[in-house]
Amino acid sequence: MSGFVAGLLHPLVLPAHVLALLALGLLIGQQMAGRQIVSLAAFVIGLAAGLTAIAFAVGQTLAADVLLAVAFVSGAFAAMARPLPALAYALLAAIAGVALGLDSPPETVSIAVATAMLIGTGLGASLALAVIVAGTSYLFGVHEWIWARIGGRILGSWIAASAILVLALRFARGQLF
């Protein structure tokens, strides 16, 4: 059970995961309600693939950097608030899902606990993204509160700025890719 809870909270305690989920949620939340489900489904499928790969002990990957890149792209587009093709949202969500899954290796030797952690991570990340999308969609669409939309765009620009700074720093230190 503790492994499941640890996995559930995992995406919410790692800053890179939080940035990526927030930025992606803001972006998807700007989509039309009917299309949001497609992007969410793409994220869940990608996440399942990433977690399955990590369960089969895939070695070190570029997942952390890819997640930051997703945070940058999603944050920048959320800040611009320009509609993208539906495929672009789904693709970005799928990439984020795979990267988040690959960047969540369970730190335990017990197969049972590791499995519980992976399931928890999958559920936690999916729920977190769904909540952010729902909240964004509600504030942007239902209430028509203009300052919420502006706040969302400002948050997107802040996330994009943070992500690009980190990527630059990792590049300067020779840690990127």
Added chain:
Amino acid sequence: MDHAARLLSAPSLMVDQWRAVMAAAAAMLLLFAVPALAHTGSSTGGFVGGFAHPLFGPDHVVAMVAVGLWGAFLGPPAIWLLPIVFPLVMAFGGVIGILGVPLPGVETAIALSAVVLGTMVALAARPPLWVAALLVGAFAIFHGHAHGAELPPGADVVAYSAGFVVATGLLHLTGIAVGLLARWRAGRIAVRTAGGVIALAGVAFLSGLG
């Protein structure tokens, strides 16, 4: 209408101005609730370290507040465009700084930004939006470069960067909150006076007194 399409429409300040003022005031309170930490060269990592970093350079602080004040003076869309554009342009400057690309006269440009932006507020200048954006964007590169070059090694870089960017944004919001006082006659005088004080502080930084 699509949510995204609705976002394209220029928002109006007529909507919930009071809520905006309260939200910005809350941001100010959050800003001043941060514990005191060391300034440049601090190796303090994490969100708090990054958050504290921009707050302990007075030249940065007054320039960021001036950006917000000017945005409020210019009105929509500048008031909401500046806090969106500035962090992105500043991050570009930060990337240059991190990569070690030299930029001449960084400290001078930062001090000059306080002089110019403060003067703009003091004079209640209303140039075209693209001129204001160009001016603020140019200064943002220098501010970002200085911050990027000072990012500490080690620590949690992601949290540090997030804290750093959020603090900068909150300084803008502080300026905007104060700038919204310009709706009233007395407030307008107070805001313009604040601009004058910022410009004078910039002169002091330029002359080495600050």
